[in-house]
Amino acid sequence: MASRPFRSLLPLSLLALAACGEDRASPASDAELSADPVLARALYDPLMVDPDLAYRNEANAAITIRHDHALPPLVAGDGADQRAREEARLELLDGGEILPLPDAPNGDGSAALATARSAEAMIRTLGGPRECAARLEQGFSWTARMPAAAQIMPHGMVQQAAGSDTGGCSVRVVRYLTAATIEDALEYHFNRAARAQLRTVRYAQPGPSLRGSRGDEQFFVHARPGPNGLNAVDLVYWKR
Template identity: 55%
Template sequence: MFTRQIRIVFIGSTALLGLALSACAPEAETVVEQSVVATDPLMAKALNDPLMVDPDLAYRNEANAVLTLRSDHALPPLVATDELANRARDAARVELLAEGQIPALPFPSSDAGPADLSALTKADAMLVAVGGPQECVSSLSEGLNWSVDMPGPSAVMPHGMVQQAAGSSNADCNVRIVRYVTPVDIEDAMGYHFTRADRARLRPVTYEQPEHSIVGDGRTEHFVAHFREGPGGMTAVDLVYWAK
C-alpha cells in the first residue's frame, strides 16, 4: 500500500511538472535562444551566414517522398515579404553596430559608374566588365562555397540568398565574384555594403547610372557592388572583389 501511494504521488508530480514546463516552453526557448546568439559569436555567424540556393540540387531532397518523380526540378520563386525584409535588415544593423556607428549613404556621383552587369551571366565576364585583373580569369573556379569565404569589404549581407559564386585564391590572384538576392530594398543593401567598404578604407563612391553601384578602391583592395530590382520584389546584388 505504501509503495502504491508513493508511485501515484510521483506520477502526479511528474505530470504537473510536465504541464508547467510545457506552459512556459516558448518563453524559455526564446530566452535561451537569444542568450546563446548574443553571447556566442559562432552561433550568431552561423544563423546569419548567406543561404546558398542551388536549383539543380533541390530535387534530391526526397526523404519523405512516397514516389520519386522528377519533372523540371524547379524551385518555388523567391518572394520578398515584410517579415523577411525586417529580419535581414535587423540582422545587418546588429552586425554593423557591433563595430561602430553606421554612416549615412552619401549622394550618388554625377559621373557614370561601372558597366551594367545585369545581362552578364558568367563570372569571368563580370570581372572583366568592372576592370578586374584579366590575368586572373583563367584561375577562376565556380562554386557556392566561395560565398562563405569573402574578405570583409565584400561580405554577403545577412540572410542573403546566394545564386552564383566564383573565386580564386592564390599568391597572384585573390578574387571573389558573388551574385545574390536579398529581401531588403536597394537602399538598405547599398547602405550595408557602403559601410563595409568604408570601414575597410576603400573610399567608396556611389553611382546611379547605368545602374545603382558602389566602387571602393584602396591601396591593396578593390571592390565593386551592383544593385537592381530582382524577381519577387527581391533586390539582386552583384559583388566583385580582388586584392591588388
C-alpha cells in the same frame, strides 16, 4: 533450383528500397530550410551556380525547390524587408557607428552587370585583370572566405559564387538575392567597405552601385530589382 532463393529475396529488397524512398520523401518547409541552410544544401543536389539554370535532374532529390530559388530559400513579403534591414544594421552596430550613404555624384559608375552571365564575364565587364578571371573556381564555399570589405548581407540568398587565391590574385564574385531594399543593401556594403579603409563612391547610373578602392584592392557592388519581389546584388572584389 539454385535460383529460387534469389527470386524470393527480390521482393523483400524492393520493399526495403521503397521504405527508404518513403522516408526520404518527408516534406521539409522553406522555413525549416531557411533556418538551416546546411540541411538545405545536404538535401538538395546539385547546388546551383548559374542564376538562370532552368533544368536539372531532380529524380533523386529528397525535396524539390523551384528552379529560381538559390540557397538558403528566401521569400519576400510579410515584413521580410524590415527584418533584413534590422539584421544588417544590428551586425553593423556591433562594429561601431553606421555611416550614412553618400550622395551619388554626376556621371556614370562602372558598367552594369545584370547581363553578365558568369563570374568571368563580371570581372571582364568591370575591366578587371583577365589573368585573375581565368583562375576563378565556382563554388558556394567561397562565400565563407569573403574579405572584410565584401561580406554578404545577413540572410542573403546566394545564387552564384566563385573565387581564387592563386597566381597572386585574390578574387571573389558573388551574386545574391535579398529581401532588403536596394538602399539598405548599399548602406550595408558601403559601411563594410569603409571599415576596411576602402575609399568608396556611390553611383546612380547606369544603376545603383558602389565602387571602392585602396591600393591594389578593388570592390564593386551593383544592385537592382530581382525576381519575386526580392533585390539582386552583384558583389565583386579583387586584390593583386
